[in-house]
Each structure stands twice: as C-alpha cells, then as structure tokens.
Amino acid sequence: xxxxxxxxxxxxxxxxxxxxxxxxxxxxxxxxxxxxxxxxxxxxxxxxxxxxxxxxxxxxxxxxxxxxxxxxxxxxxxxxxxxxxxxxxxxxxxxxxxxxxxxxxxxxxxxxxx
Amino acid sequence: xxxxxxxxxxxxxxxxxxxxxxxxxxxxxxxxxxxxxxxxxxxxxxxxxxxxxxxxxxxxxxxxxxxxxxxxxxxxxxxxxxxxxxxxxxxxxxxxxxxxxxxxxxxxxxxxxx
DNA sequence: CCATCATATTCCCATAACGGCATGCGTCAA
DNA sequence: TTGACGCATGCCGTTATGGGAATATGATGG
Numbered sequence: 001x002x003x004x005x006x007x008x009x010x011x012x013x014x015x016x017x018x019x020x021x022x023x024x025x026x027x028x029x030x031x032x033x034x035x036x037x038x039x040x041x042x043x044x045x046x047x048x049x050x051x052x053x054x055x056x057x058x059x060x061x062x063x064x065x066x067x068x069x070x071x072x073x074x075x076x077x078x079x080x081x082x083x084x085x086x087x088x089x090x091x092x093x094x095x096x097x098x099x100x101x102x103x104x105x106x107x108x109x110x111x112x113x114x
Numbered sequence: 115x116x117x118x119x120x121x122x123x124x125x126x127x128x129x130x131x132x133x134x135x136x137x138x139x140x141x142x143x144x145x146x147x148x149x150x151x152x153x154x155x156x157x158x159x160x161x162x163x164x165x166x167x168x169x170x171x172x173x174x175x176x177x178x179x180x181x182x183x184x185x186x187x188x189x190x191x192x193x194x195x196x197x198x199x200x201x202x203x204x205x206x207x208x209x210x211x212x213x214x215x216x217x218x219x220x221x222x223x224x225x226x227x228x
Numbered sequence: 229c230c231a232t233c234a235t236a237t238t239c240c241c242a243t244a245a246c247g248g249c250a251t252g253c254g255t256c257a258a
Numbered sequence: 259t260t261g262a263c264g265c266a267t268g269c270c271g272t273t274a275t276g277g278g279a280a281t282a283t284g285a286t287g288g
Contacts, residue, residue: 094192167276
C-alpha cells in the first residue's frame with residue numbers, strides 16, 4: 001500500500017491511447033459501430049483481447065456500447081479525446097520553432113555540432 | 115520470451131505522455147530550459163525521479179539536454195508530439211457530434227433511456 | 229588529489245498491464 | 259429446455275513501471 005507503481009491504465013484517455021491496439025480500435029470505429037467479434041477479426045486479435053481493450057476504452061469514455069440481441073455494437077465517442085487535444089494545443093506553437101527560446105536553443109546545438 | 119506484457123514506456127511519445135508527471139515536466143519546459151535539480155524542486159519530486167522521467171522523455175525525443183559544467187539544462191523538443199497531434203487530427207471531426215452515425219447513435223441512447 | 233555539487237544509475241519492492249486460456253452469462257433458435 | 263452463439267471475466271504467468279534509497283559518475287573548485 002505504499003508505492004503506487006503507476007496510475008491505472010483505466011484512469012484517463014492519455015493512458016488509454018498509449019496502447020497501439022487501442023488506437024487501432026478507435027481508428028476502426030471511425031467507420032461506424034462494430035460488434036466485438038467482427039472487430040477482433042478485423043484487427044487480428046482474439047476476442048477476449050478485444051473485449052479487454054474495449055473495456056478500458058469504455059471506462060475512460062472513449063467508446064459506447066449499444067446492445068442489440070446477443071451482439072454489442074461498439075461505437076466511438078471521441079469527445080473523450082478533447083482533453084488530450086487541449087493539452088497538446090499548449091505545445092503547437094513550439095513545433096514550428098518560432099519560439100525564441102527554442103530557436104536560440106537550436107542554434108546552440110548547431111554550434112556545438114561544429 | 116513469451117507474453118509481451120506491454121510496450122515499453124520508452125517506445126513512443128504516446129506512452130511518454132501517459133504519465134502525468136512527465137506531462138508536467140513538458141509543460142514546465144515550455145518556459146525554457148531547466149537544470150534537473152531545479153526542475154525537480156519546482157515540481158515537487160525527488161531528483162532521481164526527475165532524472166528518470168527526463169530520461170524517458172529524452173529517449174522518445176521530447177526533450178534535449180545541453181550540458182553546461184556540472185549542470186544539464188533540459189529543454190523541450192515538442193516536435194516529438196506531432197505524431198500524437200496528427201493521430202488526434204483524425205478524430206477532430208467527431209467531437210462536434212456532427213457525424214451522422216454519432217448523432218443517430220446518441221438519439222438511440224436517448225430513446226432507450228425513456 | 230580531495231571535497232563537493234549536479235546528475236545518472238542501480239537495486240529492490242509493490243503493483244499494474246497484456247496476453248492466453250478457460251469459463252461464466254445472457255440471448256436466441258430449435 | 260437445450261444448444262449454439264456473442265461477449266465478458268477470471269485466473270495465471272511474464273514483464274514493465276514508478277518510487278525510494280543508496281550509490282556511482284562527472285565536473286568544478288581548492
């Protein structure tokens with residue numbers, strides 16, 4: 001009860017999308033809803049595996065389920081990705097290298113390389 | 115050599131930013147370069163801890179080091195965040211709920227709730 | 229060369245993550 | 259009711275993680 005090894009993966013969208021297969025699932029769901037088995041086959045993973053990833057995605061609110069008979073159609077709920085996008089937004093201005101500090105820094109690197 | 119428990123955290127930016135403290139570090143570095151000890155104190159974490167997180171960030175290319183005497187100034191290299199941003203870009207159109215499927219889906223949910 | 233400061237690294241622990249496999253559970257058809 | 263189907267869970271094993279404490283490594287000043 002001492003060392004918290006790491007935050008639960010189910011804690012937030014950041015963790016949820018850290019797993020490649022979950023990103024694949026989300027990408028696939030942009031095309032519409034999918035029943036678990038089909039989704040699993042489409043992505044080449046076992047059904048339990050798909051169910052587990054879908055559970056994580058469901059718990060962080062990135063995915064919704066619609067029950068229809070014995071099938072469960074999973075659909076995307078991309079709103080959960082907004083926090084990630086907003087956080088990233090705080091860094092966009094640094095990509096272009098237009099920020100003074102970064103520019104100066106890059107210059108430093110170049111000089112050191114000579 | 116059998117079950118690969120999970121991808122290494124050091125594998126990519128997605129994993130690197132899944133950890134809240136690393137996001138804090140990146141956010142702090144937007145203000146400029148920081149020596150490890152100062153950064154650690156500023157964020158209220160031990161020095162070894164800061165070093166470890168910085169190492170991960172360095173390995174995925176989100177951070178650069180500039181050595182100056184016995185200090186090491188860490189600086190942001192936000193370019194590594196582009197892949198994340200680009201991946202997210204593929205979902206922006208779904209946030210507004212303007213996508214037919216999502217709308218229809220939400221309607222379904224509402225009806226079921228009655 | 230030695231003491232010191234700034235960092236990085238190692239060792240160890242507790243925990244969480246993923247995967248496979250087997251199984252539980254609900255739904256539907258016969 | 260029974261069996262098949264679709265999916266969720268449970269359990270187990272392996273691996274990675276984050277944290278703390280101690281220690282190693284590097285550079286600097288005397």
